[in-house]
Amino acid sequence: MSPSPVSPLFDEQPLHPEADRSPTLAARYYVDPAVFEAEKEAIFYRSWQFAAHRSELDAPGKFVTTRIHDQELFLVCNARGEVRAFYNACAHRAHPLVEGQGRRERLVCPYHAWTYDLDGRLQHARGTRSMAHFEQGAICLSEVRCEWLLDFAFINLDDAVPPLAAQAPTLADDIRACLPMHDELVARGGRSLTPPQVRANWKVAVDNFLECFHCRNAHPTFSQTLDVSRTDIRVEGIVSRQSMPASNEAGETPYVVSPDEPVQQGVFWFVWPNTSILILPGPPSLYVSRFAPVEPALTVRQFFGLGMPGEIGDAERARDRLASEFVGPEDIRLCEAVQRGLRQRGYSQGRYVIDEARNEWSEHALHHFHRQYLERLATGSDAP
Ligand code: FES
Numbered sequence: 001m002s003p004s005p006v007s008p009l010f011d012e013q014p015l016h017p018e019a020d021r022s023p024t025l026a027a028r029y030y031v032d033p034a035v036f037e038a039e040k041e042a043i044f045y046r047s048w049q050f051a052a053h054r055s056e057l058d059a060p061g062k063f064v065t066t067r068i069h070d071q072e073l074f075l076v077c078n079a080r081g082e083v084r085a086f087y088n089a090c091a092h093r094a095h096p097l098v099e100g101q102g103r104r105e106r107l108v109c110p111y112h113a114w115t116y117d118l119d120g121r122l123q124h125a126r127g128t129r130s131m132a133h134f135e136q137g138a139i140c141l142s143e144v145r146c147e148w149l150l151d152f153a154f155i156n157l158d159d160a161v162p163p164l165a166a167q168a169p170t171l172a173d174d175i176r177a178c179l180p181m182h183d184e185l186v187a188r189g190g191r192s193l194t195p196p197q198v199r200a201n202w203k204v205a206v207d208n209f210l211e212c213f214h215c216r217n218a219h220p221t222f223s224q225t226l227d228v229s230r231t232d233i234r235v236e237g238i239v240s241r242q243s244m245p246a247s248n249e250a251g252e253t254p255y256v257v258s259p260d261e262p263v264q265q266g267v268f269w270f271v272w273p274n275t276s277i278l279i280l281p282g283p284p285s286l287y288v289s290r291f292a293p294v295e296p297a298l299t300v301r302q303f304f305g306l307g308m309p310g311e312i313g314d315a316e317r318a319r320d321r322l323a324s325e326f327v328g329p330e331d332i333r334l335c336e337a338v339q340r341g342l343r344q345r346g347y348s349q350g351r352y353v354i355d356e357a358r359n360e361w362s363e364h365a366l367h368h369f370h371r372q373y374l375e376r377l378a379t380g381s382d383a384p
């Protein structure tokens with residue numbers, strides 16, 4: 001890694017195994033292009049990445065494209081209804097096979113029209129009939145692993161990494177237990193074509209997600225909708241989990257949770273290295289998103305939302321407003337301001353605020369995340 005502009009002013013201290021004695025992750029990890037580059041191999045090409053929802057892939061030929069850092073991929077439902085994932089590069093001369101999302105009977109390359117079936121096998125290779133040494137049957141697209149967490153497809157570019165279900169063995173049951181109507185939920189609005197962008201490093205956005213220490217101060221409306229004084233934050237392996245009950249008290253907030261609503265708490269899961277899964281109190285809903293790195297100081301948050309079938313009611317509208325007009329923009333402003341601070345020559349490392357009660361005053365989940373991060377950046381290991 002190349003030295004960052006700030007490092008010469010400071011002796012960088014390693015993280016201490018005990019969070020309350022530890023300095024924070026040094027600023028250079030958030031700003032240095034060489035670190036950003038190293039994260040591709042060490043973290044993103046070998047971790048489980050949320051890619052699609054089952055509703056996008058529920059009939060033969062339906063496909064959706066995605067990216068992991070600079071790697072372009074697509075998922076497609078084959079003739080037997082199974083979902084498979086492939087690199088989006090033709091086996092001839094690498095032109096991408098599909099764009100966006102849609103449905104195809106076969107995959108026809110736009111460049112020279114080589115044609116693949118829905119299992120990635122080359123079916124027709126235009127121009128090769130007279131070639132004695134061309135083995136069409138030996139050619140297929142490069143496949144990557146695909147695994148389901150509930151109805152969400154995750155992909156992984158590394159064949160050696162343990163399955164997501166082995167790394168997060170209780171996560172699906174925990175989500176189901178918090179959301180008993182999970183099986184009735186349907187896709188809400190599909191994927192956003194213009195997902196929110198944050199001009200900050202992806203880890204700044206993850207750090208912001210992992211604590212509620214900033215909630216009372218920076219999210220006054222959210223802190224009236226949810227009782228942040230009862231925040232509980234647990235970390236285990238690759239998953240961390242924050243929960244807090246609804247406050248049910250009227251205030252300035254656009255959204256007051258009725259005590260009759262089926263879900264009476266907010267739960268915010270984080271799955272290493274960059275997936276968030278959350279439920280909010282009120283009508284049943286579930287949001288999955290990925291903090292996708294674009295540049296060292298640019299991150300896109302790709303959301304997929306589920307809700308109950310039928311018309312969107314007043315409670316959901318008010319809750320959406322809380323997220324889109326208050327909490328979302330507030331967090332983006334915080335993250336972008338932190339990114340500017342991290343570039344300052346006068347800052348390198350801070351301290352975690354830790355409370356043994358693992359409550360709203362505690363940043364222990366950041367310490368856990370940063371320790372995992374440094375370990376994997378150093379070793380490339382992805383064992384839980
Ligand atoms: S690159 Fe796909 S057919 Fe040539």
Ligand SMILES: [Fe+2]
Binds near residue numbers: 215219331
């Ligand atoms: Fe926040």
